[in-house]
Amino acid sequence: MIRTADSRGADIALDRLCASYRRALYHYARASGLGPHDAEDAVQDFFAHVLGQDALKTLQKEKGRLRAWMIRSFNNRLTNRREHRTAQKRGGGVEHVQWEFDSVEMEFTRHYRVGQEASLACDQALALPLWEKTLLRLDSDDKVQKRPEIYQALRPYILHGWPKNTPPQSEVAQQLGLSVNALRVRMVNLTAKARSIFSEIAHEDLDPLIPDEDVEHLWRLLR
Incomplete structure (x- = not known):
């Protein structure tokens, strides 16, 4: 179970958020030019950052634009990773959620169109x-x-x-x-x-x- 300082209901909401967006952000990373392993690591790193830094608090200003916020924040995180390749991976030591991405990679390969x-x-x-x-x-x-x-x-x-x-x-x-x-x-x-x-x-x-x-x-x- 993912833990935050909030209630168990918030924990469950974060679980659902991670489940809903992790495969989509993996597709984003792959379509951005990252290989499978780098894309997997980037998604893990992003959610470690979101959970560890409580970054979702900024959503209070988004007024229902979670999808846009996730994509923008993930893209910013990818940019930062490229600029700091020697920095410690996956949230600077924050414990991250382990996911299997094999099926997500198969899905990406099946649906992605070159140049998309x-x-x-x-x-x-x-x-x-x-x-x-x-x-x-x-x-x-x-x-x-x-x-x-x-x-x-x-x-x-x-x-x-x-x-x-x-x-x-x-x-x-x-x-x-x-x-x-x-x-x-x-x-x-x-x-x-x-x-x-x-x-x-x-x-x-x-x-x-x-x-x-x-x-x-x-x-x-x-x-």
């Missing part, structure tokens, strides 16, 4: 787990599961719509006993529900005060 800006690589890594959790909530939603066959037919197309290389909507609608218009209405409603859940999870995992435009930015990255 580091901030976009970071945001994409923030958005992907939000979408994964969104699907899990949809999968367990009682209202959605009233007609599970309809949900399963529409689930692959929530983000990107109906592609041309799939069975036509008329064929799928007939199989489900729906009109084409009814199928399209179901698709619109399901997408809206997914977008709402996505926003809820962003507020839970990234920042309780995350601005709507930031959530929309992350949603558009997926689409």
Whole structure:
């Protein structure tokens, strides 16, 4: 458990913050040109600094801009590391959290596009787990599961719509006993529900005060 001078609730909040941002900041470091080992060390160093120096106190002035604060602070930390390569690593002796980054490196390799800006690589890594959790909530939603066959037919197309290389909507609608218009209405409603859940999870995992435009930015990255 990560410890601060605050309550256990604050400890849990910091745990969630670290879990939500560590893979995204790793993507940022890799997209900035660091190799896997240096990127891993940079993330460990950053969170040691955040926890050891209680740097999150500065967030009181951010008014819900945690995502921007994290990226800016991490970038500043990377700059400082480059300028002080001989300084003691990982927070000057502060005990740091040990994480395994093998799966995060595989994820980065799978999703990174050559030339992609580091901030976009970071945001994409923030958005992907939000979408994964969104699907899990949809999968367990009682209202959605009233007609599970309809949900399963529409689930692959929530983000990107109906592609041309799939069975036509008329064929799928007939199989489900729906009109084409009814199928399209179901698709619109399901997408809206997914977008709402996505926003809820962003507020839970990234920042309780995350601005709507930031959530929309992350949603558009997926689409």
